[in-house]
Amino acid sequence: GPVQTAPPPTTLPRGVGARQPAPQRPAPGAPRQLTAEERAARTRALEEQMREQRRREAEAQSISVRSAAEEARRKTEEEARKKAEEEAAAKAEAEAKARAETEAKARSEAEARQKSDDVEVTRRAKEAAERADARGRATGAPPATARPAAPGATAAERTLRLPRGEEEDEGRPTRRPGGAPGAPKRPVLAAAKKGLPDRSGRAGRVNVAAALTDEDERQRSISSIRRQRERERRQADAERLRAGDLKVVREVVIPEIITVQDLANRMAVRGADVIKQLMKLGVMATITQSLDADTAELVVTELGHRAKRVSESDVELGLEGSADEDAALVSRPPVVTVMGHVDHGKTSLLDALRATDVAAGEAGGITQHIGAYQVTLPSGSKITFIDTPGHEAFTAMRARGASVTDIVVLVVAADDGVMPQTIEAIRHAKAAHAPMIVAINKIDKPGVKPERVRTELLSHEVVVEAMGGETQDIEVSALKRMNLDRLEEAILLQAEVLDLKANPDRAAEGTVIESRLDRGRGPVATVLVQKGTLRQGDIVVAGSEWGRVRAMLDDKGRTVKDAGPSMPVEILGLSAVPGAGEPFVAVEDEGRAREISEFRQRKAREKAAAGQTAARGTLDQMLARIQAGEQKEVAVLVKADVQGSAEAIAATVLKLGNDEVKVRVLHSAVGQITESDIQLAKASDAVIVAFNVRATSQARDLATRDGVDIRYYSIIYDVANDIENLVKGKLAPKEREKFLGYAEIRKVFNITKTGKVAGCMVTEGVVKRGAGVRLLREGVVIHTGELSQLKRFKDDVREVARGFECGLSFAGFNDLAEGDMVECFETETVPA
Template sequence: MSDTKDQDGKARLSLRPAGRLELGRTVDAGSVRQSFSHGRSKVVQVEVRKKRAPGTPPPVTATPAGGGTRPSGGSGRPGSSGVGSRALTASELATRQRVLADQQRDAAKRESEAREEREKISILSAAEEARRREDDARKAEEEAVRAAKEEATRKALEESDRRAAEDSAKRAAASPASAAPAPVAAPAAPAAPRTSPGETLRLKTPRAGEEDEDQRPVRRLGAAVPPRKAPLVAPKKGDADRRRTGKINVQAAIEGDDERVRSIASMRRQRDRERRQAELERLRADQVKVVRDVILPESISVQELANRMAARAGEVVKTLMKMGVMATITQNIDADTAELVVQEFGHRVKRVSESDVEIGLEGEVDEDDDLIKRPPVVTIMGHVDHGKTSLLDALRKTDVAAGEAGGITQHIGAYQITTEGGEKITFIDTPGHAAFTAMRSRGASVTDIVVLVVAADDGVMPQTIEAISHAKAANVPIIVAINKMDKPGANPERVRNELLQHEIVVESLGGDTQEVHVSALKHTGLDKLEEAILVQAEILDLRANPSRDAEGTVIESRLDRGRGPVATVLVQKGTLWTGDIIVAGAEYGRVRALIDASGQNVKTAGPSIPVEVLGLSAVPSAGEPFVVVEDEARAREVAEFRQRKLRDKAAAGQIAGRGTLDQMLARIQAGVQKEVGVLIKADMQGSAEAIQSVVMKLANEEVKVRILLAGVGQISESDIQLARASSGVIVAFNVRATAQARDLATRESIDIRYYSIIYDVADDIEKLVRGRMAPKVRENFLGYAQIRKVFDITKSGKVAGCMVTEGLVRRGAGVRLLRDNIVIHTGDLSQLKRFKDDVREVARGYECGLSFAGFQDLREGDVVECYERELVPA
């Protein structure tokens, strides 16, 4: 139905269909196989329609009613392009041109996309066609083989039927004449298989490698064999005859068959996997079992054990689980368990000890050709205040003694001087106080010569004797320097005679020990002392090899606030260079700087040269040896081993000193054992060591002294916390606490005691120990009383009538009952009466009545001793 216009211009209805656009459409049709996940694919019919190019005028058709022509599809409405319509404005034309341009660009884009799609389709179609041809060829070969087998089966069946027919005819001819002849089927027709009515013949398609005779069906004799048909073989998925033809919609794509076809990429991946698996099996077959030598220390982690065996850590964990050991890869196992694991893996075991890390740490023995002359190392020893430091100051032309607190040396100093002849001598000054025994022992062990300083007016003293013992123990020659010869009371003859008592015979008395008279104050005899030292060094023939790694001893160590740990070392072998990695006791580090005795930075330090070393990880213990190692890993390994040894030793000492936990708790609860905790912080390691020895000597059976910490450096907040937890006192020797530590100590009421002289430390700690001791009980004798008569009173028991023979008897005092001068009872008086009255005490010459608490065995003639107890401080 369409609307037309009449002569009046009015639109009228018409049953005639409106004109349609006669646009020819060009269609490109084709099929494409779509691939989905899991190997599924579908064949889809694709139609590609060509669009009419923009700007092409529509074909002109005749108007259904009325004259004139109009474009097809014109409606005659205002604004249409038909005859009689109004002209388009400029804006409408611009809009139309813009829309046409956009349509043209879209069409070009769609055309390029369609071209790319067609190229993809052609590539996929070519691959699909090649694969289809391969499948067709393979199926044709299979059909030919199958047809040949079926033909052979058919011929065998026909031959069998023929023979059966002949046998039946022979049996019929031999039967009696009365018997009716049986009808015989025409031989020309093939015999049908013997089947029952309604039964069909089923043939099983023979498989590859199976005989046809085994698949022969059962037939009746004489039955006709129908012509055999080709067996029905189900076509495989992906065959060409199974492809969907025609168009496909969304419903068909969703509900279509789920045929699966492997993609080319999937087959390529499978071939790669098979090739890799074959190569891996070939490598495993050609691989030779590698047997390794596995080094096992006393303890090793599971991961490290796996690394040394070149095995997976998981396999080692599984092996341990089979052995009943549940361990993770980060846990440590003992050497015995690790040995079993290594043997399970088929490797050889080599057991080593942790101490083996120190093997080869020291260098080899030097050859005589490499040794050159070195300066002698001289240690000055003697009693306190005998002038050791003053003598060294005179030799060095310095004044060290003036700077010492209390006028005594409290740490080891190492110096080097040059004589007028150009010879160098290294001096080590040791303290003479009784507390510094360990320092003197260290000084004697690292020295070549000992200069024994004895005051001419004082003679041989206790520390002088101790210095002689240290020198003899170290097998070091002694030079006796009789000091203070300028004093009026100087008596060198007395010194010589006193030295004889200790087996020191000087040259003036016919011995081999050199004797020099010196005065440190007047600087007299110093040249003779230097000459004696050089002569002794010449006799000893002191030599060393400077062209090797350095070895030596830590003389003293301290913690400097600005420079960190500082160690004063004496190089004994080789040459120490800046940048060397050294191990000093349980500490290690790289040498950052070397400072000589005059305070100057130096690059190297040869044999017999004392220097300060900067760069260690912590403060080493004084007296420990140091050695240069090849790398930092070796230094760390050695230092960690030594630190473990020190921790184990300290733990064992604490356990041995305290006993078991039950014993310690029992002693504390009973009030038998008391403890004084002391935390020591000093400026030098040697000073802390000396204070520790002094404090430990103050302990007794009742009060134990426990050293919480003995270290160097300033007092920190952690030190305050440690002292608070142990209820201890802090001894600060030539150091101070930080501001934060002082505030914390004030809040926690922690006692910090500052000292600069070791005498004061010993006195204060001794008072502290005495204050912790329980007061002692002292008995004061009061008097004697003799029992004259014993009365038996019903309510009170036995009462002794006594005469006080000496002193007095006091109520509440302690009494002892003596019978034949033997104590048979000790207790207290329960009653003291004179006549019928209770009295406080009864004096000598008076009678009294006594009764004892809990004791009734009283006899005439016994003696009662009365005394009282008094508590006095310890």
């Protein structure tokens, strides 16, 4: 057919369509172009993957570092063990060689003595035989023949065969057969003298004693000579041994004061020798008397030993370990202290982080003592929190918290702003050189202005990031749990900047955060491990107390076997309650721990005695001031449930004194009020302040009889107010508490509509309906309220007397347990 040609291209006008080319559709199968959102998402995914890869590489590097350190430590221990084994083997070989040489020397000496004895015996026997032959030739008798000794016979067993007639001297009187002198000689002897054979078979026998006996003298036996030589050898050995003991020179450690007995023990000499030497120096001392270091050094030098003077404080040398090498350091969790003003939400924020409820158990809604907790985040990272009370009386406790912390979280309420204790917390954080993170709390409240908080912080030299500074600030709400993840990220970021590391493979060191006396478990201390690893069974020195760690519990009450750096634990087993804030360290043995503890206790007693002497002055001056009425004072005895509360109350009441009236704290301790406390208060006319503890029944009876005032508190504000009124002389209480009785919970029943009901036995006094009650658990108040029901069997009653059973239920409180005590009281009005 005809060939069809393509139509010529249409020519467009110049400039038309050149700027707007027709959109080209992608060919089938060609890759699709990514949008900007997809490229950003892919970039974020790649960055996340790279961060995860870097994190894994860091973890692998830390694991390899730990493995290398462990391998190096294992090789060092193996080399030390091999070296010790080689040294022990060399020592045993040397001892065996020395023993063998001693035995060979002894054998050679014995053989030499035996040989000399044999030569002597042979010589004497030969001389005796020659004398016998000479006498025989003179008398015409045949010569004596010596019979050879049997092979192997000793010198004492060798005998000579001589004529029988030579056994007696010619000048001796003859004996008759009956033994009387003058009798004719026996036929045997006569025959021997005539040279005739002796038919009796005994002719010519002479023993060694007879052979060695001379005509004019008798010789010593060989056994006697040997015994004498043996005695002489033993005496010489004893003298050498004594001389060797005297030559041992010991290095005697001499402290500043030492007793005569202890000095003698260190030199390994008798106490009488030391006393004799002292008498030569002109010092008359008994065995129990103490000597100063100069005198003891003279005695040691005179007795030939070396003296080494040490100071008492030398017991603490080397207590803290040496600096760690960089290769042994590994990352540790950060220690974060939460600070802020009263009621700004510190404990509530910590509860939100821990998903627990601590503040609900605190009387008055404030934290009464310090606590430490460890939080594990979903990412696996850990953060240790230290919660400090916000009340101004706990200033010293907050200062201790700042001294052990890495990061400070400053909690500021958005509605209140910067308050006095907030400023104080800023000062503590700056003094500790700890970086701060500002948590602006309560942002869920309507009308709050976080910018106001940031502006107020500027006047205290705290510049947040939003204002161009370096301090991180996070807006949070502990109640609504808002932005808690941002706060945790900020803490971890700050910890990464600080590069926190510690060596876990060393003796544990740390700080006592809190301590108390538990009636069932004894002294309990909350400690924060800062270096090394604390293990169950370690011997620790905490302040002036020491003990072996019997058990360790974490912040959730679980038993743990070891605690690494930045981990808070409760330890049991100390000898007494240590002071909060005191350092603790693990030592190698009990002797060292006891020595350090005794030294520190002695120093504390000396310091206390010096302070009391300086405060009292002389007795005459004190009596003159009292008689003149110049000095009035209010004496206070403080007993609390934990050491931190006792310390805070003591600091509070001491501030309340003035120029006219002085406040004196007689005693501050933890635990129940005992009879000795009542006696001390009575002798000093003091008021007993009981903070969350009660008095024993014997102490309460004694206080009632002696008129001692016991005041029970659970909030520190009330303590300050009452003591201040006492000081001002304005205290005229219109209401006074009257004790009614005690009831012990024997059984707890769960009633569907009523709740928990306690089956009780009234152990003392009476229990009345409508009266106030306190629930005591191990002597500590856990609830104060009113009775909602009081029943005897199924009937409601007004009161139940001692010795009867009853049923009790509390209004709005169900945490009842068997063994708890119910204290019943009523408040009476006293006219002013």
